[in-house]
Amino acid sequence: MSFVADLQAIHEFDSGYSVRAVAWLANTEPYRTGPVPTEFLDLLHQHIEKAWQPILSGGWHECELCKKGFLRQPFCSSSNLFIPSTSVLYFAPVMIEHYIRKHHYQPPQEFIEAVLLSPAQKTPEYFQAIRPFAERWHVLSNGLRE
Numbered sequence: 052m053s054f055v056a057d058l059q060a061i062h063e064f065d066s067g068y069s070v071r072a073v074a075w076l077a078n079t080e081p082y083r084t085g086p087v088p089t090e091f092l093d094l095l096h097q098h099i100e101k102a103w104q105p106i107l108s109g110g111w112h113e114c115e116l117c118k119k120g121f122l123r124q125p126f127c128s129s130s131n132l133f134i135p136s137t138s139v140l141y142f143a144p145v146m147i148e149h150y151i152r153k154h155h156y157q158p159p160q161e162f163i164e165a166v167l168l169s170p171a172q173k174t175p176e177y178f179q180a181i182r183p184f185a186e187r188w189h190v191l192s193n194g195l196r197e
């Protein structure tokens with residue numbers, strides 16, 4: 052996936068409006084910077100370490116922001132992160148942590164709040180939180196079998 056504006060609905064996966072993009076940055080597009088709560092960053096790291104991967108990766112994401120600078124080898128990752136809230140499902144590259152730590156990216160406040168409230172990845176509570184979105188997003192069905 053290439054650049055998608057924060058909180059834009061992703062129709063590639065979802066027939067409705069319930070999947071929202073977060074942190075699909077590109078070096079050609081401005082992004083918001085600023086501090087984030089430490090508690091959020093700690094929790095985000097825990098989510099990323101155990102990130103549920105219901106779909107095959109669309110290939111490696113390379114950090115375009117690093118390429119712009121002096122680093123010869125840009126930071127790479129191929130995994131994604133799903134964070135449910137009560138109304139939407141956020142879809143971010145796991146590279147979001149790198150964006151925050153190295154490039155001072157500041158995610159939308161509603162995403163920060165969703166991470167603070169989300170059950171841990173792959174727990175029954177987590178799958179229960181994702182279930183409302185699965186009906187509209189058939190790809191999720193494999194991960195939701197009981």
Ligand SMILES: [Zn+2]
Binds near residue numbers: 115116117118
């Ligand atoms: Zn980078």
